[in-house]
Amino acid sequence: MPKDHARKRRARRTARSAGSSYTSANAGTLHAHPAPVLITVSGAPFGVSRTADMSAASAAIAAGLADCKPCRASAMARLMLGDSLVLAVLAASLPQVPNRELSSITYIFCNDVQPHEYPPYTYDFTAGLGAVQRQSFLEDLVDIWTALIPHLSGDTGTDLTAMIINLTPAPPLDYRAGRTGFVPTPQGPFPALTLTSPDMTGSIEDLSERCGFPLYTWNTLPDVMDWVLQQHPVTLHPWGVRRVSRDGQNLTLGSGEHPAEATSEWTDAAQRAGSVLVLGLWSDGFESLIHAVQAQEIFTVRARLQPSTTRD
Numbered sequence: 671m672p673k674d675h676a677r678k679r680r681a682r683r684t685a686r687s688a689g690s691s692y693t694s695a696n697a698g699t700l701h702a703h704p705a706p707v708l709i710t711v712s713g714a715p716f717g718v719s720r721t722a723d724m725s726a727a728s729a730a731i732a733a734g735l736a737d738c739k740p741c742r743a744s745a746m747a748r749l750m751l752g753d754s755l756v757l758a759v760l761a762a763s764l765p766q767v768p769n770r771e772l773s774s775i776t777y778i779f780c781n782d783v784q785p786h787e788y789p790p791y792t793y794d795f796t797a798g799l800g801a802v803q804r805q806s807f808l809e810d811l812v813d814i815w816t817a818l819i820p821h822l823s824g825d826t827g828t829d830l831t832a833m834i835i836n837l838t839p840a841p842p843l844d845y846r847a848g849r850t851g852f853v854p855t856p857q858g859p860f861p862a863l864t865l866t867s868p869d870m871t872g873s874i875e876d877l878s879e880r881c882g883f884p885l886y887t888w889n890t891l892p893d894v895m896d897w898v899l900q901q902h903p904v905t906l907h908p909w910g911v912r913r914v915s916r917d918g919q920n921l922t923l924g925s926g927e928h929p930a931e932a933t934s935e936w937t938d939a940a941q942r943a944g945s946v947l948v949l950g951l952w953s954d955g956f957e958s959l960i961h962a963v964q965a966q967e968i969f970t971v972r973a974r975l976q977p978s979t980t981r982d
């Protein structure tokens with residue numbers, strides 16, 4: 671029997687046992703295609719308090735792999751009308767895909783949003799799309815994942831139903847408060863805090879590009895910016911900085927569990943000034959900072975103190 675003929679016979683048998691795709695779609699009863707499990711993803715990394723139910727995405731991918739148009743259309747309709755957080759989850763972990771034709775909205779995402787590797791931006795992007803853009807972006811996301819998923823388990827005969835895929839984004843970059851000290855300014859010595867990244871996830875590129883820290887110039891005092899120094903409520907030892915933007919997206923650098931040591935001279939000076947300089951990345955002491963500023967790039971913001979910790 672010619673190969674093609676055998677394939678057609680098999681296809682007919684499958685169609686009989688499963689029912690015609692179109693008939694079942696019209697009747698509202700779709701197939702159960704072998705699907706990877708996409709586990710529910712927390713919205714926390716994206717700055718939202720919901721979770722993302724990824725079952726429609728899983729169904730769309732499974733239908734795509736089975737080349738079943740009605741099931742794919744049904745799942746895509748659910749995704750179109752569903753939570754933008756699901757699109758954000760698919761987009762946040764999207765791999766680089768060379769040689770693929772993408773819609774213009776997907777190009778914009780890949781060029782302007784994806785490089786930030788900052789899930790809240792990805793969510794804002796997906797939530798802000800109009801219907802046409804959303805449809806185009808969704809088609810690309812599902813196409814890319816459909817092409818990719820069979821390769822995730824290697825070449826050892828993919829059993830889709832045995833695949834459990836977690837698209838939770840990588841944890842945020844880790845910054846810590848380093849040391850407290852003083853830097854020279856035209857107004858005299860000014861209280862300052864260094865930021866470090868002990869696990870090296872943070873970088874000066876991230877500080878300057880994502881966080882918007884301007885380059886630090888020795889012996890200057892920049893203007894106060896939208897950043898607030900974070901301090902232990904009792905000891906007033908600083909542990910980081912936080913920026914609250916108008917759209918409510920917080921960005922916090924540092925961990926309350928890891929405050930820097932601070933003398934009472936330093937905390938008094940910070941309270942008097944109402945602001946401090948926060949400098950990064952720098953893990954050494956302040957004595958060697960001048961050489962660092964001359965030799966490499968240090969970035970800084972002037973962060974104000976919380977009103978409750980400033981002296982009346």
Ligand SMILES: [Zn+2]
Binds near residue numbers: 701703
């Ligand atoms: Zn189907």
